[in-house]
Amino acid sequence: MIAKQIFTEAAVIIIISAIVGLGMNGLRPQGIRLFPGSNPLTADTETETEAGIGEIPLSDALEIHKREMAVFADARSASDYEQGRIRGAVNVPIIEFESAIDDFLSAVDPEATIITYSDGPVCDLGKSLAEELHMLGFDVYYLTNGWNRWKEAGGPVTIPEEETHAGAAESKKSSGRAHR
Numbered sequence: 001m002i003a004k005q006i007f008t009e010a011a012v013i014i015i016i017s018a019i020v021g022l023g024m025n026g027l028r029p030q031g032i033r034l035f036p037g038s039n040p041l042t043a044d045t046e047t048e049t050e051a052g053i054g055e056i057p058l059s060d061a062l063e064i065h066k067r068e069m070a071v072f073a074d075a076r077s078a079s080d081y082e083q084g085r086i087r088g089a090v091n092v093p094i095i096e097f098e099s100a101i102d103d104f105l106s107a108v109d110p111e112a113t114i115i116t117y118s119d120g121p122v123c124d125l126g127k128s129l130a131e132e133l134h135m136l137g138f139d140v141y142y143l144t145n146g147w148n149r150w151k152e153a154g155g156p157v158t159i160p161e162e163e164t165h166a167g168a169a170e171s172k173k174s175s176g177r178a179h180r
Contacts, residue, residue: 075129117146
């Protein structure tokens with residue numbers, strides 16, 4: 001009889017602890033993912049890949065950029081980056097990853113969420129950069145055909161001698177910084 005009472009009390013304590021723990025995890029901005037595809041930043045809308053790196057929808061990337069909740073990393077060459085980029089993005093050319101990564105690591109918070117992008121529907125530079133950064137421990141998502149789709153959607157960009165979207169004067173000051 002006493003064993004049954006002890007078992008019942010222990011079960012109640014475990015259930016209450018699990019409910020409180022799951023509730024607290026759900027409230028944390030960087031909560032632990034409990035199911036594949038779950039992410040507090042994108043509300044379960046990205047597609048998980050085999051490597052655990054998520055493809056993020058454009059609408060979510062635009063909202064995250066607006067809220068400065070992630071660092072955007074341009075995987076294209078330095079010359080492509082200089083011709084135009086997502087406002088505030090940092091350049092980490094995947095073809096020069098070994099030489100570019102040290103500057104990136106010194107400028108970006110290790111806890112930062114990263115969204116990578118490149119250009120073109122079949123270009124996988126953004127995904128490749130996401131995989132490299134994921135191996136370094138970053139929480140990473142990639143935006144397929146990011147540069148083209150971003151411009152078409154009217155997202156804020158930096159183009160030499162020309163700024164588009166609201167806040168152009170401010171973006172000239174901040175275009176080289178990583179936003180979080």
